[in-house]
Amino acid sequence: MGPVRLGPVLLLQVLLVAAAGTGEAVYIPYNTSAGVVAGKLNVHVVPHTHDDVGWLKTVDQYYVGSNNSIQGACVQNVLDSLIPALLKDENRKFIYVEQAFFQRWWRNQNDMIKDTVKGLISSGRLELINGGMCMHDEAAVHYIDMIDQTTLGHRFIKEEFGQIPRIGWQIDPFGHSAVQAYLLGAEVGFDAFYFFRIDYQDRDTRKGTKELEVVWRGSKTFGSSADIFAGIFPKNYEPPPGGFYFEVDADSPVVQDDPFLFDYNVEERVNDFVAAALAQANITRTNHIMFTMGTDFKYQYAESWFRNMDKLIHYVNKDGRVNALYSTPSIYTDAKYAANEQWPLKTNDFFPYADDPNAYWTGYFTSRPALKRYVRMMSGYYLAARQLEFFKGRHSSGLTTDSLGDALALAQHHDAVTGTEKQHVANDYAKRLSIGYTRAQELVSISLACLTESGSKSRCSSPTTKFSQCLLLNVTYCPPSEMDFPKGKSLVVLVYNSLGWKREDVLRIPVFSDSIAVHDSEGREIESQLLPMATSSLNIRDKHVKAYLGTLPGAKPKFWLAFPVSVPPLGFNTYFVSNTKKSASVSSKSTLYSPQGSKSSNLQVGQGHLKLQYNAAGALSLYSDSKTQVEANFEQKYKYYIGQDGNGSDPQASGAYIFRPNGTVPIKTEGQAPLTVLRGPILDEVHQQINSWIYQINRVYKGKDYVETEFIVGPIPIDDGNGKELATEIVTNMATNKTFYTDSSGRDFIKRIRDYRSEWKIEVHQPVAGNYYPVNLGIYVEDGSKELSVLVDRSVGGSSIKDGQIELMLHRRLLHDDGRGVAEALNETVCLDDQCEGLVIEGKYYLKIDPKGEGARWRRTFGQEIYSPLLLAFSEQDGGNWANSHISKFSAMDPTYSLPDNVALLTLQELEDGSVLLRFAHLYEAGEHKDLSALASVDLKRVFPNNKIGKVIETSLSANQERAAMEKKRLKWKVEGPPADEKVVRGGPVDPSKLVVELGPMEIRTFIISFGHSISGKQLL
């Protein structure tokens, strides 16, 4: 029963008369106080802004509002104008998401504004949701980075405002991962998770069946214990159709309710609003719908939006057909929960994302492979550097790992590591990483020096030993090792292991001399091998060193020196390299030309039980492991996809986001490529120049049971006018029945079936692009007897396009923009003296074939070693007296202790207040491995043998609340269908006297620990 409605003209006349009679202006008090009304359709009006922490402009340009010719956007304006707008009416509400911006703004405010904002936040009028530094991507990110960047934001919000974000708000990332739902959702204590980008066919289906809102069970292992309510927006994260954009320069009709003025339109606007509400209600369960009132960088003059929303709420509620209210996703979620409905169940993930038949967003899984590798390297380094920061004591010098942490957090943004930003913005992310690394590197060097000089005995801040590190080993550049060591002097190589288990590995460093000996920390000479440097490795050296450091490197080293190292858990070992008459074994070198049709015999490499065989044409043909009895025919090849240029009937081009191939071109070596074989006691290498821009080295180590493939690819030629997307493929005769497995953000493996989605019917218009998935850890296929696994050194796109085959996209160079806003072609170059050439990518992947059921151990345990490579630090020894004045072997843990094979130490970090953030992860899913999927335990007393452990508090994943409190608050959503039959294993509470942490499969447990203030550490030698 609405009020009697007067037509606008009549109303105008009535009011004109009234106003003229009194001589007073008309003031309309808008009633915006509506809450949820039972029995009505409730329209939750959710004001928001979506602020990318870098995309077309850099994060700082977006914040201050510079570079506006690219995009008129200033986040400072948003936040500045928001506060008075919120104060004007106590019912107005707003959510803010990106902490990188919010913190920039917060630092600039005076105490009065800060107090006001604290009041707005504590009363729920301004709600900080999602709460990470950025809205991270979900495909090209590693779960450890997702956790770190979320923790940074969440802890700030807790410390500054005492608030705990309740809602995941991943509205823009390009597809959604299972890890986001269960780990970064349920395990951080979120009650719900909202987003919009899912496959267009999936969305259409869900609209028809009212299944846009679901309970998402992202983890097979955790089952319903990590369920989360997930809401998919029906169209996008903008206002509903019908013209409700109220930015100052928007062209939607404002609500004109002043009868003295022309164009009075209250009734039309109310009708528009009600129509939009009814349309959305038609595809939504319960009588609650959400209007997302905002979009990218909006609310630069917030009053403009709120003024119109006030009027809409006022007049719509007077009209009475629906109930409109200022709301937040938290209020909306509570209303959905209160409806006590059963929701459809969603499992697995939402990859790949397509918004059109020819527009699969699967290109960005690989776009900017160098940035992706840089992010991954820095991620592993940050993990190690925080450990060393803790060993040294956070406050003992001005150096911290904080700026590396901040840079990494920004780099997880959905237009950062994804490669979907403009070039100048990609440069900005890299610059920030470089600055963060430089500071962290200094801290690491000092910390290592302190540990070598005094071990754990005392805090030290200015050690005399100088260590340097080599970030550019991938372009064969390491100044400390590239010198002749005069008599009596030697190169000290300190090898730090950030993992909680002992590690055996082979190091490779560039050296000059062929007369070299390597000694271990006990003075024994150890086996070593010199491998002549390949021209291809040297070619990328000069140019990239000059381009990145601005200086030319010195004389070229002649060899890679390889030697085995053994490093204790959470500790280091030291090796000494010196010139000597007695030389390391120089690898035997043979170059085999295998012209087609020649009768040259097969070639076999491998000094241990793993052998690779090359056929007479110089192609890989057989993998055999005498230990596991695995033998498999396989080929390894390269091909490129021609990037669609967008000139066809569908103008969709292949670009930074979208992979749209226009044909496949195999790259044939045609038996012409010489095969260079290096053999020695530690490893064999097979070098092949595949074509003029692809070089490859396959390595088989004597003591290891996998193949390491190093590739140097690029510049991708574009002189034929075609963009190209380079893939490598491994082809076997395994019968894999369209099925393969890829990881979710580096964690759970998810089953993929070609041209098929497990929960909805798909019509695939792009048979290659539509079957690509993100790969962060690895990809594998299996048949009745074997598993073929490939692990990666960064995030890439991958698939199994044919049975028995695996492919990875290694590099992309494209000449057209793909029309999703970035407005640049993905054509990365490296410039030197104004000469620019396409970017060259160096990288590695790792391959292993196991008996069926055995592959998980390698994928998980070695996968963690790829993520956390050994950290090398170099110094110089004069006169062989290192051992007299230095500790050369060290473990922070009890020397007889090691973490179990299925547990990784994800975080060991001293916090501002001196307490320690500690995180352990079980690496295996339930049922993944017959032994290692079992409950594991970690003995904290032996991890920290020299510390008195005080309080141990278990927290949520993002360390902003106690775990028990989080569990108590958790909403239990009801799911349609019969209850799942599940046996979820999680570790029990930590007994404060025993201090043993148990971890069930896939469990990640986070603790804040307080210590007595001595540094942990145990000198082994």
Ligand SMILES: [Zn+2]
């Ligand atoms: Zn965005």
